[in-house]
Amino acid sequence: MATTKETIDALEKQLLNSSGDIPLHNRFRALFTLKSLESEAAIAAIAKGFQDESALLKHELAYCLGQMKNPIALPVLQGVLADVNEDPMVRHEAAEAMGAISSGSSIPILKLYLNDPNRSVRETCEIALAKIEWDNSPEGRAHYSAPTSEDGTYTSIDPAPPTSGLLKGKPAPQDLSRDSVESLKTTLRDPALPLFERYRAMFALRNIGTDEAVDALASGFSDESALFKHEIAFVFGQLLSPHSVPALVEVLRNNQESDMVRHEAAEALGGIGTPEVLPHLQEWMARNDSPRVVRESCQVAIDMWEYENSDQFQYADGLEKVQSVQVGA
Ligand SMILES: [Fe+2]
Ligand SMILES: [Fe+2]
Structure with missing residues (x-):
C-alpha cells in the first residue's frame, strides 16, 4: 500500500508529540512504524525528533536512521555526532549509525572523534571505522552477497560481523563444539584485542545462542567499557533467552552501572517478557533515584513486556502492521 503524506504527517505528529499528551512508548511505536516505511519522507520526519529533550528517544532515532541504511541521513547524523552538548549516548548512536550506513565518505568524519573526551563516543568511532573497512574487504563483500539463510539469522545491521567461522555459508551454529564457545569467550574478554574483534566474537556467540553462549556473553558484564557492556545487553535483547534474565536483572538493579x-x-528484559522481570521494570520506572534514561527505558520495556504477553499487533492508521517492537542499541 502506498504511503500517503497524511500518514507520514500523522506519524510525525505522534513521534514529535505535537499534542503534548503522547506517552513515550507510543512515540517509540510511531518511530518504528516510520522506520519500516523506509522512505525519504519518513527519514525527514525522524530527523525532526532530534530537537527533543529525551536522550532515550533521540538515541533511538539515530539507531533507526542507521538501520534504514540510507545515506541521505548522513548529514543529520554527522551534526548529532559533532554536537558536544548532546548526550554521549545519542552521539554514540549517531556514530554507530554512520557505521551501519557504511559510506566511505564517513571515514574522515569518524576519524575526527577517535580522541573524543567521551570514551563511548571514541570507542564507537573506532568500531564504525573498522566496520566500514571490513564491509569493503573481500571477506565483507562475500558475506553480504551470500544469500540470507532462514534459520533465525538476525536481520539487524550489527556494528560488527560475526567471527569469520560463523559467517554466512559456514557450518550451522549447532554444529559448533563447546570449544568454539570457549575460544570465542576468550576473544570476547580480552581487553588487549581491538574492540571490533571482541564485537565479532560477541555476535558469533549471539548466533550460537546456547545457554553456554549466553553465559559466555554474560561474563562480559564485568568489563570496564560501558559501550561493550551495553552491546552485550542489546544482544541479549535480540537473543531473548530466559537464561540471560538473572544477569540482566543484576545490571538493571546496579545503580553504580552506567x-x-x-x-x-x-529493554532486553522487556523483550524477553517472562513474568519475573515485570516487578523489576516497574520498580525502576517508579524509583526516585532512577536516572531519567533508566526510568524511560523501563517505561518502554513495560510496553514491550505487555506486547510480548498479548496477541496484539501494532497499527498506525491501518497502514502498517508491525509485529515487533524490538528496540535498538
Ligand atoms: Fe547503543
Ligand atoms: Fe539503546
Whole structure:
C-alpha cells in the first residue's frame, strides 16, 4: 500500500508529540512504524525528533536512521555526532549509525572523534571505522552477497560481523563444539584485542545462542567499557533467552552501572517478557533515584513486556502492521 503524506504527517505528529499528551512508548511505536516505511519522507520526519529533550528517544532515532541504511541521513547524523552538548549516548548512536550506513565518505568524519573526551563516543568511532573497512574487504563483500539463510539469522545491521567461522555459508551454529564457545569467550574478554574483534566474537556467540553462549556473553558484564557492556545487553535483547534474565536483572538493579548499560538491560528484559522481570521494570520506572534514561527505558520495556504477553499487533492508521517492537542499541 502506498504511503500517503497524511500518514507520514500523522506519524510525525505522534513521534514529535505535537499534542503534548503522547506517552513515550507510543512515540517509540510511531518511530518504528516510520522506520519500516523506509522512505525519504519518513527519514525527514525522524530527523525532526532530534530537537527533543529525551536522550532515550533521540538515541533511538539515530539507531533507526542507521538501520534504514540510507545515506541521505548522513548529514543529520554527522551534526548529532559533532554536537558536544548532546548526550554521549545519542552521539554514540549517531556514530554507530554512520557505521551501519557504511559510506566511505564517513571515514574522515569518524576519524575526527577517535580522541573524543567521551570514551563511548571514541570507542564507537573506532568500531564504525573498522566496520566500514571490513564491509569493503573481500571477506565483507562475500558475506553480504551470500544469500540470507532462514534459520533465525538476525536481520539487524550489527556494528560488527560475526567471527569469520560463523559467517554466512559456514557450518550451522549447532554444529559448533563447546570449544568454539570457549575460544570465542576468550576473544570476547580480552581487553588487549581491538574492540571490533571482541564485537565479532560477541555476535558469533549471539548466533550460537546456547545457554553456554549466553553465559559466555554474560561474563562480559564485568568489563570496564560501558559501550561493550551495553552491546552485550542489546544482544541479549535480540537473543531473548530466559537464561540471560538473572544477569540482566543484576545490571538493571546496579545503580553504580552506567545508565546506557542499564537502559539496554531494561529493554532486553522487556523483550524477553517472562513474568519475573515485570516487578523489576516497574520498580525502576517508579524509583526516585532512577536516572531519567533508566526510568524511560523501563517505561518502554513495560510496553514491550505487555506486547510480548498479548496477541496484539501494532497499527498506525491501518497502514502498517508491525509485529515487533524490538528496540535498538
Ligand atoms: Fe547503543
Ligand atoms: Fe539503546
